[in-house]
Amino acid sequence: MAEIRSTLEMVLERAARMEAQATGGFSGQEKEKEGMRLAAGFLRGEQVDLLAALQKCLPEARGDVKKGMVAALLRNIVLPRKVDEAPNAEKAMQALREIGRDSGDLAQVFTEMKSILDRYLSHRDQLKKQLEEQFAQQMMLMEKSLAQQTGMKMKLQPSQHPKFAEEWQRIQLELNDQYGRAVEQYKEFIAKHLAP
Secondary structure, three states, X not given: OHHHHHHHXXXXXXXXXXXXXXXXXXXXXXXXXXXXXXXXXXXXXXOOOHHHHHHHOOHHHHHHHHHHHHHHHHHOOOOOOOHHHHHHHHHHHHHHHHHOOOOXXXXXXXXXXXXXHHHHHXXXXXXXXXXXXXXXHHHHHHHXXXXXXXXXXXXXOHHHOHHHHHHHHHHHHHHHHHHHHHHHHHHHHHHHHOOO
16 A cells, blocks of 8 residues: 555656646746736836846746846837837837846947937938929929819829829838848847847
């Protein structure tokens, strides 16, 4: 009977170890999600001190929480569609800079990323103005033609030309690809550098 009990005890011990391993992996995912929630709260403007939250974590959970924070913050560094979207990326970079403040070489990376995002907006605006100027000449010819046909003067905008939207879409795709690749390279570098 003692032999059976010891086998049963061994089975129970093994089951307990397997359960601990399974919940350990699950808690790692939970800790990562907690890091994402903290970062999202910070980005929404809640009073969240990410560095203090990291320091409060148990040492074995700190890496997972940090990984979640970094992932959530990096997801918010994107090419802005409008000027008012740029502060979201800057806020995410500020938080990443704080999390990785012991890494001196990251400061230069964030400076370069901000420069890329700023140049992207100005380059996009410049290309749109050039395209509008290009189509403005064609629109003047269309206005004259319509005035002769209808006897009425009309003012047409370059964006009303059927080919304008098509050409602008092509230009934006090229621009997004070019600048997007540069931003992604920096984001990969930051993710590797801040990996626990």
